[in-house]
Amino acid sequence: MTVLAPYPPEANLLRVGIPEAGASTVASARGAVNVAIQNLTKSFGETAALHGVSLDIAGGELIALLGPSGSGKTTLLRLIAGLDFPNSGRILFDDYDASRKSVRERNVGFVFQHYALFRHMTVFDNIAFGLRVRPRAQRPQEMIIRERVLTLLDLVQLSGLDKRYPSQLSGGQRQRVALARALAIEPRILLLDEPFGALDAKVRKELRRWLREIHDRTGHTTVFVTHDQEEALELADRVVVMNEGQIEQVGSADDIFDRPATPFVFDFIGDSSSLPVEIRNGQVFLDDRPISIDAKGQPDGLATLFFRPSHIKIGDEAGSIVGTVTGSRRVGDWRRVDLETGLARHRLEIDVPAGSDVAKNGRVAIKPTVSRLFARKS
Amino acid sequence: MAETALDLPAVGSPVTEARSVRFTLIALSVITLALFLVVPLLAVFVQALGLGLGPALATFQDPDAIAAIKLTLLVAAIAVPCNLVFGIAAAWAIAKYRFPGRAFLISLIDLPFSVSPVVAGLVYVLLLGPFTPIGAWLLQDFGVRVIFAVPGIVLATIFVTFPFVARELIPLMQDQGTGDEEAALSLGATGWKTFFYVTLPNVKWALLYGVLLCNARAMGEFGAVAVISGKLRGETVTMPLQIELYYQEFRALAQVSAFTLAAVLAGLALVTLVIKTWLEWRYADQLAATRNGH
Numbered sequence: 001m002t003v004l005a006p007y008p009p010e011a012n013l014l015r016v017g018i019p020e021a022g023a024s025t026v027a028s029a030r031g032a033v034n035v036a037i038q039n040l041t042k043s044f045g046e047t048a049a050l051h052g053v054s055l056d057i058a059g060g061e062l063i064a065l066l067g068p069s070g071s072g073k074t075t076l077l078r079l080i081a082g083l084d085f086p087n088s089g090r091i092l093f094d095d096y097d098a099s100r101k102s103v104r105e106r107n108v109g110f111v112f113q114h115y116a117l118f119r120h121m122t123v124f125d126n127i128a129f130g131l132r133v134r135p136r137a138q139r140p141q142e143m144i145i146r147e148r149v150l151t152l153l154d155l156v157q158l159s160g161l162d163k164r165y166p167s168q169l170s171g172g173q174r175q176r177v178a179l180a181r182a183l184a185i186e187p188r189i190l191l192l193d194e195p196f197g198a199l200d201a202k203v204r205k206e207l208r209r210w211l212r213e214i215h216d217r218t219g220h221t222t223v224f225v226t227h228d229q230e231e232a233l234e235l236a237d238r239v240v241v242m243n244e245g246q247i248e249q250v251g252s253a254d255d256i257f258d259r260p261a262t263p264f265v266f267d268f269i270g271d272s273s274s275l276p277v278e279i280r281n282g283q284v285f286l287d288d289r290p291i292s293i294d295a296k297g298q299p300d301g302l303a304t305l306f307f308r309p310s311h312i313k314i315g316d317e318a319g320s321i322v323g324t325v326t327g328s329r330r331v332g333d334w335r336r337v338d339l340e341t342g343l344a345r346h347r348l349e350i351d352v353p354a355g356s357d358v359a360k361n362g363r364v365a366i367k368p369t370v371s372r373l374f375a376r377k378s
Numbered sequence: 379m380a381e382t383a384l385d386l387p388a389v390g391s392p393v394t395e396a397r398s399v400r401f402t403l404i405a406l407s408v409i410t411l412a413l414f415l416v417v418p419l420l421a422v423f424v425q426a427l428g429l430g431l432g433p434a435l436a437t438f439q440d441p442d443a444i445a446a447i448k449l450t451l452l453v454a455a456i457a458v459p460c461n462l463v464f465g466i467a468a469a470w471a472i473a474k475y476r477f478p479g480r481a482f483l484i485s486l487i488d489l490p491f492s493v494s495p496v497v498a499g500l501v502y503v504l505l506l507g508p509f510t511p512i513g514a515w516l517l518q519d520f521g522v523r524v525i526f527a528v529p530g531i532v533l534a535t536i537f538v539t540f541p542f543v544a545r546e547l548i549p550l551m552q553d554q555g556t557g558d559e560e561a562a563l564s565l566g567a568t569g570w571k572t573f574f575y576v577t578l579p580n581v582k583w584a585l586l587y588g589v590l591l592c593n594a595r596a597m598g599e600f601g602a603v604a605v606i607s608g609k610l611r612g613e614t615v616t617m618p619l620q621i622e623l624y625y626q627e628f629r630a631l632a633q634v635s636a637f638t639l640a641a642v643l644a645g646l647a648l649v650t651l652v653i654k655t656w657l658e659w660r661y662a663d664q665l666a667a668t669r670n671g672h
Contacts, residue, residue, distance in 0.1 A: 118579075133571045
């Protein structure tokens with residue numbers, strides 16, 4: 001089961017409360033829930049995990065929380081789920097103030113990194129669990145439960161595996177069961193905690209595509225946490241870049257990649273090189289040598305110059321950055337050359353075409369074609 | 379150089395001991411087990427049948443023996459369920475929560491193992507004897523005699539067998555963590571439903587094993603019960619106590635009765651082992667699934 005087939009059209013989604021494909025393209029379609037996070041703080045003992053985080057998630061959106069470990073992204077996800085309470089702040093699902101409600105009352109679908117499937121129950125019983133534990137008044141009849149479970153198994157492309165136990169499934173299959181189980185309760189929103197973290201690279205790529213398809217069919221507001229930027233940029237409508245308990249930037253993949261708002265985002269997303277520079281009278285100086293970078297609008301003082309290794313031009317013009325080659329390696333279609341520049345021997349990386357013999361020369365002069373300047377303190 | 383690679387002697391796996399070492403270790407274990415476990419057990423059965431089957435079976439018509447068996451069964455029937463509940467509660471609290479005094483509770487659970495059973499029995503006598511405040515109150519207001527009576531025996535047995543269930547469950551529940559419970563809560567289950575449908579099934583084999591151990595010890599406890607029971611024949615004498623009483627008489631029939639009852643207890647231990655082994659064999663994959671988790 002390596003290729004995931006497109007979803008079969010025969011299964012009647014509407015009857016079991018799942019909207020048809022296309023309905024989710026309109027925000028808040030079919031009651032997809034908006035999430036408003038207002039000024040959340042959370043500390044574990046002395047350590048502060050979140051410092052006043054605010055975020056607005058539109059209904060039906062697929063949004064990624066991206067950041068290194070310790071950035072607070074999993075903490076934020078668990079606060080939204082209700083698996084933890086914040087020290088201060090509010091969480092709203094549309095108009096419903098969920099801030100003090102337990103995870104039971106919030107009706108969220110949570111998918112754990114290590115699946116948390118009930119190992120002594122079959123796949124069928126796992127998916128049916130959320131429906132069967134409802135109080136008698138709200139519990140659907142067993143026939144209806146059965147229908148919904150089988151439809152969901154179809155949706156996640158695991159039909160026929162309903163009698164298996166989790167230990168008899170592969171990692172990718174288990175994760176799909178976990179998703180079906182979360183969807184069965186018709187949650188307000190769907191939350192996924194590094195859902196593909198425990199899987200190998202090929203399965204991860206397949207499941208990414210599959211998750212996007214499922215999201216487009218079902219239209220739930222979905223938040224997922226990842227430290228893999230490729231995953232976040234590929235999957236999500238918007239990406240929230242987090243660092244040390246704060247949100248650095250929120251935007252689409254293009255925004256994050258092409259218009260990073262902070263030094264952290266520039267450095268964390270994609271490859272980057274940086275140099276400490278000084279701005280005097282609108283001119284940029286590296287170790288007291290002027291370099292021709294446009295500093296318009298930047299205040300005088302210390303700054304950091306960021307550029308991507310592939311956004312450079314080689315040529316010995318005035319105002320170039322001159323560096324000594326210290327090594328190089330082949331990366332895909334390019335050759336990545338390590339340079340050192342200036343008295344302090346700042347390290348740089350640039351990309352040159354694979355066939356070029358730039359690396360063989362001792363010295364290279366470069367000029368960034370696209371760059372950003374961020375003020376720094378020291 | 380007549381030797382080629384094909385002439386080398388066959389070697390075993392590079393990561394286990396040499397055959398001679400393995401043989402020695404296994405032989406050593408078997409001999410030790412045979413000497414210290416199998417031979418004494420066999421001796422019990424042999425002595426029980428020393429005068430033939432008739433006198434052995436006659437034991438079960440002696441009213442003292444019958445009363446002892448009944449009392450042992452009664453005590454086990456009360457002590458084991460109590461410790462089942464206490465053990466699960468303690469393991470649940472320790473494994474799933476962090477609270478002040480948790481480490482202290484963990485050491486407290488091991489206390490009955492480190493304290494001599496005689497001391498345990500004595501503690502109850504000193505606390506609940508008929509001349510102590512609590513004991514006197516119970517006796518006068520409720521007519522309940524604790525020491526030198528059945529309630530005392532039950533209490534002492536509960537104390538002594540308390541750790542078995544808890545010690546089986548705690549490491550397993552700690553290992554399993556709270557992920558499954560969080561999942562169940564997120565799907566809308568209440569605390570109780572989570573406990574019965576998720577937590578308990580995850581530990582059912584460890585639980586069963588703990589109960590089997592607890593039962594075996596409850597039926598076989600001597601020291602604590604000896605101190606507390608007062609040894610009133612036909613009333614407060616359990617099987618182990620009765621075995622000692624028989625053994626101290628010098629009549630040959632009494633000796634046979636002692637070993638017959640001992641054989642019953644030994645038989646119980648063997649049955650326990652057989653059930654456990656059968657369960658492990660029959661449910662091997664479910665056991666493996668529980669242990670390995672996801």
